[in-house]
Amino acid sequence: MNKILVIAEHMAGVVNTSTHKSVACALLIPDAEVDVAVLAADDKAAMHAAKLAGVKSVINVTRNEFTEFVASTAAPAIAELAANYTHVFAPSTTFGKDVLPRVAALLGVGQLSDIMIVNGSHSFVRPIYAGNALVHIDADPAKKLLATVRIASFQPVTETGDATIETANITASLPTHTRFVERSSADNAGPDLQSATRVVSGGRALGSAENFQLIYKLAKQLGAAVGASRAAVDAGYAANDLQVGQTGKIIAPDLYIAVGISGAIQHLTGIKDARTIVAINKDSEAPIFEVADIGLVGDLFTLLPELQKQLGG
Amino acid sequence: MSKILVCIKRVVDYNVRIRVKPDGSGVITDNVKMGINPFDEIALEEALRLKERGVASEVVVVSIGPAETQQQLRTALAMGADRALLVEHAYAIEPLTAARVFLKLVEKEAPLLVITGKQAIDDDNGQTGQMLAALWDRPQACFASKVEINGNIAKVTREVDAGLETLELDLPAVITTDLRLNEPRYVKLPEIMKAKKKPLETLTLDALGITASKQFNVTKVTPPPVKQKGVMVKDVTELVATLKQMGSL
Incomplete structure (x- = not known):
């Protein structure tokens, strides 16, 4: 019997879809029982987590220290919870990437990053070199398996479950050497980039933050989230949390429209799993056309208004 | 005054298009351009700037890798690091082992700060910094875009x-x-030229009392699935029509 603990990512009492996807990955482990751990200041997120289909129990740890999640503070608590499990999973978002290696080291074990495919209880496939190669890995079954889940590779579980909520008390002392100060979010109206079914992304060719509004307009019309290439973020046209790629967000929308993005391999790795990729670029040699399902060569400043007009009709 | 330790990794240059070996045993790295992992280069730059601001008095650059890693350490010294330590090891090691090695160096050097890249662009693991912080029992701040040091506190x-x-x-931290x-x-x-004269010390895992642990056995390496070639459309009208036809609109 494999016992898997998924560490929930949540904010303001709402469990992030990355958790639903991590649970979906955990349920693919043969002969598995899946629990979800919620570390929070109150019960709200635990109540939400209890609805995740396939989850047996929600392990609820409420402490004031978890009002804001700080990896250095929470890691000893997660390490303590891990004692009863063969596997501990977390989403490969900045949340999971931050905390899980710390938990692994506290437990004296390694960690697997970015599970793409589950082939067995200790057998997985993960990407390396920005997804340009896939490694097939057999993990030592004698060791506890900690892993982050590449969320673009899994569909979220539904919210039709009814897991029991168990209260857990942590005896580990939690360090106070790392303190939350503040969080600021760019005001991104519209759907969340990581779970959106449609995404419109802009690149360096937009030329300015002002012109980048064209991307917002098209996205709004399509009910899409807005993304950006690294070049556009570096140039200050778009906020950092919009970056799509190897070091930004890895996304898997049904429709991805790349506007004025040349398509560096680091960007392409972030969109590989999109079902349909549309590329609009004035350079017909741009690498983005190698991965695009539909390519259109031309000046974005002419094509975008025309596209909006045709969609509006 | 205090010291900053910067951990760097020798990786395939980020511009190289990686190819998988036909026998599935790995990726082709023979005669491929190598360099400092770009995130680690940023880590070194930050350490150098902190030194220039008077926050630190010495920047020590450390790495684990084959003898050729001396090239990357020399580059780091040329960028401005004061001295280098290479823990020579011919084979790839898992991040937990890397963190254990770096902990030994931390114990030896007692730095105020350890800075490293958030991930290496070869294995894309993104674990070593966090693991080192855990083993060292010190704070971690990952994915930094701004660092301010005030006395014994980093923001x-x-x-x-x-x-x-x-x-x-609270410092020290990672x-x-x-x-x-x-x-x-x-x-x-x-x-x-100057960097050639700067000290570069070589150590081994053995000398540090570390045995490389192995939890993850790579059975094969495969190329990603090949995507079907797409279509080029001539104008917006055809684009919209194609999208509708594919059920994407």
Whole structure:
């Protein structure tokens, strides 16, 4: 019997879809029982987590220290919870990437990053070199398996479950050497980039933050989230949390429209799993056309208004 | 005054298009251009700037890798690091082993700060900094885009999925760097000459009393699935029609 603990990512009492996807990955482990751990200041997120289909129990740890999640503070608590499990999973978002290696080291074990495919209880496939190669890995079954889940590779579980909520008390002392100060979010109206079914992304060719509004307009019309290439973020046209790629967000929308993005391999790795990729670029040699399902060569400043007009009709 | 330890990794240059070996045993790295992992280069640049601001008195650059890693350490010395330590090891090691090795160096050097990249662009693991912080029992701030040091406290802004988050850390601590923290400087020729005279010490895992642990056995390496070639459309009308036909609109 494999016992898997998924560490929930949540904010303001709402469990992030990355958790639903991590649970979906955990349920693919043969002969598995899946629990979800919620570390929070109150019960709200635990109540939400209890609805995740396939989850047996929600392990609820409420402490004031978890009002804001700080990896250095929470890691000893997660390490303590891990004692009863063969596997501990977390989403490969900045949340999971931050905390899980710390938990692994506290437990004296390694960690697997970015599970793409589950082939067995200790057998997985993960990407390396920005997804340009896939490694097939057999993990030592004698060791506890900690892993982050590449969320673009899994569909979220539904919210039709009814897991029991168990209260857990942590005896580990939690360090106070790392303190939350503040969080600021760019005001991104519209759907969340990581779970959106449609995404419109802009690149360096937009030329300015002002012109980048064209991307917002098209996205709004399509009910899409807005993304950006690294070049556009570096140039200050778009906020950092919009970056799509190897070091930004890895996304898997049904429709991805790349506007004025040349398509560096680091960007392409972030969109590989999109079902349909549309590329609009004035350079017909741009690498983005190698991965695009539909390519259109031309000046974005002419094509975008025309596209909006045709969609509006 | 205090010391900053910067951990760097020798990796395939980020411009190289990686190819998988036909026998599935790995990726082709023979005669491929190598360099410092770009995130680690940013880590070094940040350490150098902190030194220039008078926050630190010495920047020590460390790495684990084959003998050829001396090239990357020499580049780091040319950028401005004061001295280098290479833990020579011919084979790839898992991040937990790397963190154990770095902990030994931390114990030896007693730095105020350890800075390293948030991930290496070869294995994309993104674990070593966090693991070192855990073993060292010190704070971590990952994906840093801004670092301020005031006495024994660091204020670090991090790039997280929700936007930007700021943490306050009691030093010593580990910081891992994101892309927008800084732009690393170019190395000038006279610096390369000078770097040849800077100290570079070589150690081994054995000498540090570390045995490489192995939890993850790579059974094969395969190329990603090949995508079907797409279609080119001539104008917006055809684009919209094609999207509708594919059920995407």
